[in-house]
Amino acid sequence: DVVMTQTPLSLPVSLGDQASISCRSSQSLVESNGNTHLHWYLQKPGQLPQLLLYKVSNRFSGVPDRFSGSGSETDFILKISRVESEDLGVYYCLQSTHLPYTFGAGTKLELK
Amino acid sequence: EVQLVESGGGLVQPGRSLKLSCAASGFTFSNYGMAWVRQTPTKGLEWVASISTGGGNTYYRDSVKGRFTISRDNAKNTQYLQMDSLRSEDTATYYCARHRYYFDYWGQGVMVTVSS
Numbered sequence: 001d002v003v004m005t006q007t008p009l010s011l012p013v014s015l016g017d018q019a020s021i022s023c024r025s026s027q028s029l030v031e032s033n034g035n036t037h038l039h040w041y042l043q044k045p046g047q048l049p050q051l052l053l054y055k056v057s058n059r060f061s062g063v064p065d066r067f068s069g070s071g072s073e074t075d076f077i078l079k080i081s082r083v084e085s086e087d088l089g090v091y092y093c094l095q096s097t098h099l100p101y102t103f104g105a106g107t108k109l110e111l112k
Numbered sequence: 113e114v115q116l117v118e119s120g121g122g123l124v125q126p127g128r129s130l131k132l133s134c135a136a137s138g139f140t141f142s143n144y145g146m147a148w149v150r151q152t153p154t155k156g157l158e159w160v161a162s163i164s165t166g167g168g169n170t171y172y173r174d175s176v177k178g179r180f181t182i183s184r185d186n187a188k189n190t191q192y193l194q195m196d197s198l199r200s201e202d203t204a205t206y207y208c209a210r211h212r213y214y215f216d217y218w219g220q221g222v223m224v225t226v227s228s
Binding site: 035037039048049050051054055060092094096099100101102103105106 | 156157158159162171173174207213214215216217218219220221
């Protein structure tokens with residue numbers, strides 16, 4: 001199985017800070033057709049996971065442009081330009097290039 | 113508005129069966145793959161199974177292969193997860209999700225507890 005390693009596990013921030021979360025895969029996530037199936041989710045406390053970014057850098061419907069994604073092959077980054085209170089929660093990366101699809105363990109974004 | 117509503121969860125003894133349902137609305141159900149994803153505090157999020165638009169292709173994680181069966185009824189806009197020979201490690205919140213290459217919409221989840 002492809003192992004998805006997220007760092008850090010916990011990220012204390014102040015509102016207005018920039019935040020970066022890393023996700024590293026144990027194998028390349030590039031498909032033979034060139035697509036890279038790496039996606040990011042946010043799970044707010046007591047809620048279901050919500051899709052933020054798909055295929056590395058594409059924002060899902062309604063996602064603010066302060067969220068951005070980058071990376072290739074095995075190394076990916078989610079950036080939040082200015083953290084707002086509604087951004088707090090646990091962030092997960094997901095790879096769907098290889099079966100079984102696998103998630104990272106999560107990064108908790110919390111207030112300092 | 114896309115809505116996915118799971119049902120069928122509950123407490124079940126090890127070795128017994130349970131069938132989850134997921135009723136979909138707000139989109140053309142037959143045009144989308146569907147999936148089940150589960151979550152526990154210890155293992156986090158785990159993809160369980162996926163099914164193609166017409167139901168002809170199904171995919172499972174190894175730990176549930178041969179025990180779980182994903183299916184769908186496009187006439188009823190509903191997908192199912194038949195879970196047999198349940199084990200304590202299947203205890204989780206099970207989410208129904210619409211599956212493209214990613215899971216874009218999720219249901220609220222249903223709790224499954226396997227315990228004697």
